[in-house]
Amino acid sequence: MQVDVFRKRRNNALIFFGVLALLTAGAIVVTQYDVEKGFTSLGKAFVWGAANLYPDVKSLAKLPDILAKLRDTVLISVAATSAAAVFSLALALAGSRATRIHRSFTLVARGIASFFRNMPLVAWAMVLMLAFSQSSLTGFLALFMGSFGFLTRAFMETIDEVGDSSVEALKATGAAYLHTIFQAVLPSSLPQIVSWLLFMIETNIRDATLVGFLTGTGIGFSFDVYYKAFNYHAASLVVVVTVLTVLIMETVSNTVRRMIL
Amino acid sequence: MTLLELKNVTKHYSPAVAPALADISFSVNEGEFISVIGPSGSGKTTLLRTINRMVELSGGEITFAGVSISRLRKSELRKLRSKIGMIFQHYNLVDRMSVIENVLHGRLGHKSTLAGILGSYTLAEKEQALRIIQMLGLDEYINKRCDQLSGGQKQRVGIARALVQNPKLILCDEPIASLDPSSAKIIMDYLKNISRDLGITLLVSLHQVDIALKYSDRVIGVNRGTIVFDGKPDELTRERVSEIYGFDAGDLMINLGESEGYAS
Amino acid sequence: MMEIDESIEVWGKMGKRDGGNNLRPLIAKPLDRATLAIRLTLFVLAGMTTYTFLTLGSNGVNVAQATAETLSNFATMFLHPYSHHLTVWDAFYEVLITLGLAYLTTVLGGVLALFLGLMAAQNLAPKWLTNIIKSFVAVIRAVPTILWVLIFAVAAGLGSTAAVIGLTFHSVGYLTKAYSESFEDLDRSVIEALRATGANWWQVVFQAVIPSSATYLLSWTFLRFEINFGNAVAMGAAAGAAGIGFDLFMAGGYYFDLHEVGLITYLVLAFAIVMETAATYMKRRLQSGE
Numbered sequence: 001m002q003v004d005v006f007r008k009r010r011n012n013a014l015i016f017f018g019v020l021a022l023l024t025a026g027a028i029v030v031t032q033y034d035v036e037k038g039f040t041s042l043g044k045a046f047v048w049g050a051a052n053l054y055p056d057v058k059s060l061a062k063l064p065d066i067l068a069k070l071r072d073t074v075l076i077s078v079a080a081t082s083a084a085a086v087f088s089l090a091l092a093l094a095g096s097r098a099t100r101i102h103r104s105f106t107l108v109a110r111g112i113a114s115f116f117r118n119m120p121l122v123a124w125a126m127v128l129m130l131a132f133s134q135s136s137l138t139g140f141l142a143l144f145m146g147s148f149g150f151l152t153r154a155f156m157e158t159i160d161e162v163g164d165s166s167v168e169a170l171k172a173t174g175a176a177y178l179h180t181i182f183q184a185v186l187p188s189s190l191p192q193i194v195s196w197l198l199f200m201i202e203t204n205i206r207d208a209t210l211v212g213f214l215t216g217t218g219i220g221f222s223f224d225v226y227y228k229a230f231n232y233h234a235a236s237l238v239v240v241v242t243v244l245t246v247l248i249m250e251t252v253s254n255t256v257r258r259m260i261l
Numbered sequence: 262m263t264l265l266e267l268k269n270v271t272k273h274y275s276p277a278v279a280p281a282l283a284d285i286s287f288s289v290n291e292g293e294f295i296s297v298i299g300p301s302g303s304g305k306t307t308l309l310r311t312i313n314r315m316v317e318l319s320g321g322e323i324t325f326a327g328v329s330i331s332r333l334r335k336s337e338l339r340k341l342r343s344k345i346g347m348i349f350q351h352y353n354l355v356d357r358m359s360v361i362e363n364v365l366h367g368r369l370g371h372k373s374t375l376a377g378i379l380g381s382y383t384l385a386e387k388e389q390a391l392r393i394i395q396m397l398g399l400d401e402y403i404n405k406r407c408d409q410l411s412g413g414q415k416q417r418v419g420i421a422r423a424l425v426q427n428p429k430l431i432l433c434d435e436p437i438a439s440l441d442p443s444s445a446k447i448i449m450d451y452l453k454n455i456s457r458d459l460g461i462t463l464l465v466s467l468h469q470v471d472i473a474l475k476y477s478d479r480v481i482g483v484n485r486g487t488i489v490f491d492g493k494p495d496e497l498t499r500e501r502v503s504e505i506y507g508f509d510a511g512d513l514m515i516n517l518g519e520s521e522g523y524a525s
Numbered sequence: 526m527m528e529i530d531e532s533i534e535v536w537g538k539m540g541k542r543d544g545g546n547n548l549r550p551l552i553a554k555p556l557d558r559a560t561l562a563i564r565l566t567l568f569v570l571a572g573m574t575t576y577t578f579l580t581l582g583s584n585g586v587n588v589a590q591a592t593a594e595t596l597s598n599f600a601t602m603f604l605h606p607y608s609h610h611l612t613v614w615d616a617f618y619e620v621l622i623t624l625g626l627a628y629l630t631t632v633l634g635g636v637l638a639l640f641l642g643l644m645a646a647q648n649l650a651p652k653w654l655t656n657i658i659k660s661f662v663a664v665i666r667a668v669p670t671i672l673w674v675l676i677f678a679v680a681a682g683l684g685s686t687a688a689v690i691g692l693t694f695h696s697v698g699y700l701t702k703a704y705s706e707s708f709e710d711l712d713r714s715v716i717e718a719l720r721a722t723g724a725n726w727w728q729v730v731f732q733a734v735i736p737s738s739a740t741y742l743l744s745w746t747f748l749r750f751e752i753n754f755g756n757a758v759a760m761g762a763a764a765g766a767a768g769i770g771f772d773l774f775m776a777g778g779y780y781f782d783l784h785e786v787g788l789i790t791y792l793v794l795a796f797a798i799v800m801e802t803a804a805t806y807m808k809r810r811l812q813s814g815e
């Protein structure tokens with residue numbers, strides 16, 4: 001008996017790692033990833049990075065320009081997150097178990113969230129670019145769409161976790177629907193909701209770089225310009241500034257989280 | 262005077278399984294303290310929840326204070342619920358809010374939508390909440406968050422929330438099932454006081470036969486959705502208890518005669 | 526009609542009415558730190574958002590017109606998906622490449638992160654080491670994936686190799702944090718008990734730490750796989766990596782072919798949703814104890 005259990009466990013592990021290795025080999029073939037080149041270029045990249053990828057004195061002249069772009073990026077990330085959060089909260093309330101108006105809303109809300117969450121950011125950016133061209137609005141809207149999907153899902157899970165016991169109690173006292181939302185659901189889930197908001201802003205600042213790249217706005221565009229001009233010192237300044245911003249943002253959110261959760 | 266009357270009440274959660282309530286009829290006089298006992302799954306919770314229509318009935322009729330509850334419109338239903346307090350096994354408080362805020366939630370049924378959303382209560386309501394909190398010995402915790410309270414304290418907040426509704430009837434679904442014996446006794450004593458001093462009618466579902474006997478004026482025994490006993494505590498013999506619980510209830514009865522030390 | 530009197534006769538029995546004034550200070554609710562922090566955060570975010578809306582220009586774009594145009598573009602995209610350049614099978618294969626990228630980078634990242642995570646867990650490694658590793662991966666995480674890929678592209682050239690290294694880097698940063706936190710959740714007493722029997726560090730890790738946190742590790746890894754799929758699409762578009770992202774970029778940015786964008790989007794969506802469903806299913810099974 002005992003031995004069987006061990007053997008079974010070992011066999012399961014073998015199968016698991018076997019499949020993992022097989023899939024890895026398959027993935028290497030399909031993507032035509034050059035393992036050897038991967039290792040050598042890793043070394044080369046570090047050598048090259050040490051030699052070129054640092055801000056020099058001359059690049060500091062670009063700092064004001066970079067900071068202005070950074071400011072746009074941060075503002076857009078925050079605005080997209082906050083705006084999306086409002087819509088997400090409404091949809092999440094309509095779809096959560098405790099607060100839904102009808103059973104079917106849950107499935108609908110899930111579907112909408114899944115659509116917006118899984119739609120590639122690139123597709124949003126490309127399509128929005130066609131009409132909104134290279135404006136900050138393009139970046140804002142692209143981030144808004146992705147955030148809307150993600151936050152709806154997150155908020156729904158949060159509200160479901162908070163549970164329906166207090167909602168039930170308020171209903172039993174004769175409270176109206178909106179009372180249960182504002183007096184029970186929101187007070188219980190707000191800390192977690194704020195925590196998700198902060199997380200989303202962090203993510204969006206990083207994604208804004210990508211969107212900026214595709215739509216020619218913000219800090220991503222700055223990097224693109226310097227990179228394509230082989231001005232690696234200035235490009236590295238962009239990296240440094242971005243890293244600092246994200247780290248500060250992370251520290252701030254961790255502090256806030258510790259206080260509210 | 263009759264406060265509540267159930268006539269041939271039935272409840273089917275799904276057509277495939279046996280009904281949770283089958284043809285239940287009884288009436289409750291104002292001021293009575295009634296315990297509902299019965300094995301797990303017998304329909305106690307369902308019975309209590311049909312009374313404030315947290316569960317919709319499938320058949321029969323319930324009259325509360327002369328009003329038939331089954332055809333009430335939304336606003337009338339709110340009004341009905343505001344007259345019936347409910348106390349839960351798991352307290353069902355908003356954990357992150359303070360004791361006083363949770364108690365004041367009992368007033369939401371009387372408030373306009375906007376006032377309720379903003380949580381603005383009149384001074385009279387706050388005074389009343391405070392008096393009830395003091396009565397239940399919770400004054401030190403008034404501004405504490407409810408997640409910092411013990412189980413017994415949480416249940417007292419639950420009772421306060423029901424009392425501030427100014428209810429005619431309070432439904433208690435296993436109010437002491439999650440509590441240690443001494444907190445349970447405190448809660449039962451409070452319920453008894455409420456019934457005796459304030460004349461509020463109480464319908465309490467319980468798992469402890471001895472406690473039911475000790476505290477109540479009347480005991481209703483349910484089994485598989487039907488009433489198998491309805492009478493005074495002293496009419497509840499060993500045989501009747503076995504009938505309610507569906508097996509020889511020797512163990513359950515051990516405490517029958519010797520629960521003297523329990524109530525104050 | 527309901528006719529229940531609203532009298533507070535019962536209330537009267539609950540005690541004498543004392544003056545409201547000495548009750549007032551008791552009822553006044555003190556603002557606790559958590560509430561204050563929440564309000565402050567929401568206030569700052571609302572302020573920044575308003576400011577953004579007021580100041581960020583639309584760059585001369587007519588918003589109403591652009592919105593209408595975008596909506597009609599979406600209609601074209603989603604209602605008439607069609608491709609001129611790609612057969613459906615080509616597109617399918619391209620998605621497979623993207624999937625391969627995501628898989629490869631998740632596995633590579635996961636293996637590296639497992640070791641780094643052990644070194645970063647406070648209950649398994651000395652404090653100086655955990656601090657070093659944690660700061661190191663925090664910086665790695667702070668650099669957007671696209672920048673990692675482009676930085677490596679200088680040495681490796683644009684393409685799969687740069688994309689794999691860049692995506693792996695970011696995955697390592699993310700998973701190390703996730704893994705080490707899962708390890709830290711482990712009860713200290715379990716480790717101490719094994720230690721007390723004379724087990725060495727590696728034995729503790731393989732007999733207690735990894736088995737007990739395996740479900741968390743797996744669900745984090747799945748989550749990262751989903752993220753990497755999205756990232757791999759993006760890297761195709763922004764950094765010329767192979768896969769469906771590149772086709773998406775060409776269709777949208779060069780050919781302005783909304784029909785093809787639609788087709789590709791549907792494909793990517795289908796894959797992503799299948800993965801999401803699978804991940805949710807597995808997470809639920811893992812949580813319920815297999």
Ligand SMILES: Nc1ncnc2c1ncn2[C@@H]1O[C@H](COP(=O)(O)OP(=O)(O)OP(=O)(O)O)[C@@H](O)[C@H]1O
Pocket residue numbers: 274275281299300301302303304305306307308
């Ligand atoms: N929401 C529901 N949906 C479907 N069936 C339900 C639901 N609630 C209760 N039931 C069923 O109705 C029957 C009565 O349940 P009820 O909860 O009223 O019993 P109970 O006496 O309160 O049990 P316990 O002592 O365990 O609380 C049970 O068979 C139960 O499975």
Ligand SMILES: [Mg+2]
Pocket residue numbers: 305306307434435
């Ligand atoms: Mg029950």
